[in-house]
Amino acid sequence: MRILYITLENLSFQKGSVTHIREIVDGLRSHGHDVGLAGCSWNETEKDQKFYNLLHPVVSRFKWLIRKRTPYLLSSGILFLYLLKVLPRYDIIYARDYHTVLIALLPRLLFGKKLIFEMNGLASEEYRLRGKSIRNSIAAYLIQKAEKMATKYSDRIVVVTPQIART
Numbered sequence: 001m002r003i004l005y006i007t008l009e010n011l012s013f014q015k016g017s018v019t020h021i022r023e024i025v026d027g028l029r030s031h032g033h034d035v036g037l038a039g040c041s042w043n044e045t046e047k048d049q050k051f052y053n054l055l056h057p058v059v060s061r062f063k064w065l066i067r068k069r070t071p072y073l074l075s076s077g078i079l080f081l082y083l084l085k086v087l088p089r090y091d092i093i094y095a096r097d098y099h100t101v102l103i104a105l106l107p108r109l110l111f112g113k114k115l116i117f118e119m120n121g122l123a124s125e126e127y128r129l130r131g132k133s134i135r136n137s138i139a140a141y142l143i144q145k146a147e148k149m150a151t152k153y154s155d156r157i158v159v160v161t162p163q164i165a166r167t
Contacts, residue, residue, distance in 0.1 A: 002091045002092070003035045003090060003091070004035075004087065005036065005038070006094070008075050008079065009021060011037075011041045012040070012041045017120075020120075021039070036052060036089070038052040038086070054078045054079050076099070083104055092115070094116045095150075095154075097119075097120065098146050102146060108153075115156075117151060118160075119158065
């Protein structure tokens with residue numbers, strides 16, 4: 001199968017989620033799948049020949065103007081445009097979280113592709129744990145609705161723990 005793994009994680013950082021992403025991509029490839037990876041990276045070159053960097057070279061030249069974390073809306077918009085460009089080459093979209101599932105919904109429908117949603121946690125619960133402010137409550141509610149929408153429109157859901165599967 002030709003699979004496009006999409007994430008908004010910054011793959012420049014050495015952290016657990018980035019290691020997880022690389023292991024998933026490598027594991028799929030070791031099983032004979034043709035896997036492309038779309039994500040953010042401040043590194044000038046990625047080792048991966050099928051890497052679609054959401055930080056366009058023009059944006060990277062001005063990284064000193066932008067905080068080390070790429071603005072979320074910018075990355076989301078660029079991911080959407082990349083999907084429109086490269087998705088015809090792939091059979092399946094493998095989305096790392098509910099954000100990327102929602103970004104992929106329209107391109108998925110346009111190109112008739114299957115969508116896999118990898119659920120690593122419940123973002124709405126994480127927001128609730130931040131405190132009982134009105135802002136956190138509203139954000140948690142909206143994120144919960146987005147997570148439900150992501151699960152509803154995905155063809156398959158991959159969960160990392162049995163507890164997440166039960167919720």
